[in-house]
Amino acid sequence: MSLNIPGLIGIIVFYVLILVVGLWAGRKSRKSTNSDELFLANRDIGMGVSICTIAATGVGAAYINGTAEAMAKDGFLWTQAPFGYNIGIAVAALFYATKLRKAGYTTLFDPIQEKYGAKMGGVLFFPELLGELFWEAAILVALGTTLSIVLNINSMVAIIGSACIAVVYTFLGGLYSVAYTDIIQLICVAFGLILCIPFAWNNPAVDLSRIKNTWLGTIPNNMVGTYIDTYCLLIGGGIPWQVYYQRVLACRTPEIAVKSSLIGIAITFLLGIPPAIIGVIGSAADWNSTAYEGEVPIPPDKWVFVLPMVLQYLCPTAVAVIGIGAVSAAAMSSTDSLILCTGTVFARNIYKNIIRPQASDREEIWVLRISIVVVGVAGTAIALTVNSVYGLFVICADLMYIIQFPQLTCLLWVPFSNTYGSLLGFLFAFVFRVLGGEHLLNLPAAIKYPFYNNETGQAFPHKTLAMAISFTTILGVSFFTDRAFKRGWIPMKYDIFHCFDNKRLTKRRQDEKDAMPLDDDKQLQLEQLTSM
Template identity: 60%
Template sequence: MAVNIPGLVAIAVFYVAILTFGILIGRRKNKTGTADELFLANRSFGLVVACLTTAASMVGGGYVNGTAEVIGRDGMAWTIGPIGYNIGMALGGIFIAPKVRAARYTTILDPFQVKYGPKMGSVLFVSEFFGDVFWEAAIFGALGTTLSIVLDINITASVVISACVAVVYTFFGGLYSVAYTDIVQLFLIAVGLVLAVPFAVTSPVVDMSKVTTSWLGQVHSQHIGLYIDTIFLCVCGGVPWQAWYQRVLACKSPKLAQISTVVGACIALVLAIPPGILGVAGAATDWNATSYEGSLPLTFGEWTNILPMVLQFVCPQSISIIGIGAVSAAVMSSADSCVLASGTVFASNIYKNIFRPNASERELVWVLRVAIVVVGALGAIIALTVGTVYGLFILCGDLMFVVQFPQLICVLWVSFANSYGSLSGFIIAMFLRFAGGEPFLFIPPLIKYPYYDEKHGQMFPFKTMAMCISFIVIIGVSYLTDRLFKSGKIPMKYDILQCFTEEMEQKAVETKENGDQLQCNPEPSAEDELLEKKTTSFI
């Protein structure tokens, strides 16, 4: 198969156009070049921009390719990712977005550092960082396989070039470049994939009657635990993401942040329909009647490429090229979100709050830019070394679900939550999650939970269990240490995390100040009050 020259030219033009637009819009909008401008676009997002960029941050390469993959292979019943993540984002928009926007935070890690202190708050950067990197890897992996199939070019080259484009305009323009390119990319995704649908389902090599009922899928009894785990993982794991909180915190008001997040989730959910239909069309395709030369029936790994395969072997070439442009747009819209999110958290919460509290604006800007490059490079490397796109798409929510979700709920709504509870919950969650193993990262299980299957792995909803245990541990340890330290049963000299020492010292200072004030202005006695009344009456 020769290189698809027209397609290659079209993609090259698209990449150059997006790169140029991203840099130009960043230079136009960024007036001062300050860190706050790059982080949050001066909190200037209105309804339209906020809704569209929020939706685009969700609709990435892993989203569209993964949706087509799983609905074509396993059916609608197992297409939990796009539904679950968007429900989670909507719930976060309703309950959390207005709360954090009203507090004028810079990142979603700010409430942790405010409540627990900079060092303990920074520990939770670990799960945020790996979540972003895994998501980004899923995105680049999706694009790499798509370009290699449709254009017949080297997958490594396609991933590296795509990563460079996303990193470069984010490097220069920050959130302004990301948000406004998101709007263009979202439009291209909608047009490209919607346009491909009628050509795919009406192709002579596609017999939709073959999938009349099978496209719905089914959940067997032995998979109930895994199914429950995946549902909760997607819904709750979609809540703590910095990528969309960055949009929330950039909105003009808390109410606008709430509305735009819910609307953005609805838009993203609707945009899962076209790739879902293309995935079903792939399941209904007679691949022997196409120019496809791979193994048949399709292996588990080959289903990862079902969307680009439908575009290449089922649709006309012109539609195929437009479709690949849509997938490329999806990649850029989420890749830039990931690298900016992790870069912002590192620059603001790690570098500034811990290492360089007095860092200048210029210094923070360059720390952000270096972090953007590093995160982009890591995502590209993982994309070239790990398997299924949908696996990465789900995996990226694991740490956010098991570790970050209970932490976020506790820091925002549990008044007595403290560093001891947070650290204990973090350690327990990480241990229980990784003790269950992870086939996508080649980690064998240390603990074989009930219903473990040698072929399919953990059948017990151990991730949900780990999240619940972490939640209980955070609350339990926080409450216990709060009571023991404040009652004096544990001396303050053992408060190694400084949770209560500063609080007690502050109370002591306030008590002393109040006492001094009372001595200078003592409360009037009953006799004094009576004398004052007589004097007033006399006067």
């Protein structure tokens, strides 16, 4: 197959448009010396822009391609991400977002460092960092695969080119650029995916009667535990992502943050329907009657390509090009968000709060920009070199559910939680997750729970068990140490994390206040978090 010249021209035009919009939106923050200008767009994001950026961040290339793959390969019942992920974000919007926005934080890790200490916040940053890096890589791989099939270009060129565009406008404009390009990208995603459906649906090779008994899918008895575990992971693991809270914290008011989140989530869910329909079309197609020259029936490991295959072989060229623009838009809307949020946390919570507390705003801004480049390069390198990005991403998503979800929940809702409980909860969660093994990564299980199978791995909901162990550990250890130190069962000299020694606690609070200037609302939140 020769190079698709019209398609390539169309994608180049689209990328130029995104770059121009990104540079235009970020023009007023390009020379700013105020770090909040780049981190949070001066907390000046209104309802319309907030809705678009929240929706566009969720609708990434991995979300689109993954939904189509799950629907085509395993059926409706196993297409869990559009439901679980959006339920998790809805819970975050209703119960977590308001507390964080009212307190005036800059990142999700600010309250963690205020209550548990700067270094414990640094420890908890690593699961988030890994998750975001591999999420970025998975998105870029999905984009590279789609472009290579439809345009017949090298996937490496597609991955590097897309990442470079996202890094450039994010580097220069921060959240302003990311938010305003998300508007264009969201429109492209919706229009492009919906346009493809009638053309593919009416292709002579598609016969829906072929799948009338299989499109729903089935849940075998030995997979019930895995099914429940996956839904719990999607819901709980969707709550603690910094990439979402960066938008919440940038809204003008807490009310806008909640309302725009719920509307954005509804849009995200609705935009999961077109790729699901495309997955149905792909499973109902007679690929032998198309120009497709691969193996038929399609092997299980090739269903990941079903969306670009439908675009390429079941749609006219012009429609396929528009569809590829939709996937490109989805990829870039999530990639730029991940790059920015990771750079923000490193600049503020690692560099400013741990490495160099005396850093100026200008220095912090340059650390952010350097971090954006490094994260962009790292995610791109992973996408180019690692074959099992999906498996690695699953592990990191697991860690967000198992580690970050109970940590954030206890931080905000359990007054007596402290650093001792947080640290041991982190360690127990990590150990039990690793001991449970991971079939996707060929990691053997040291603990074989009930219904274990040598071929498919754990059938017991062991990820939810590890999360529950983490939750219980944080609560139990925090409760015990709180009572033990306050009642004198353990001498204060052994309070190595300065959670209860009044003199040292006062000094730690003052040090953190100096490192992280607080407004009145944020100071009140700090006092509430550390009052117990």
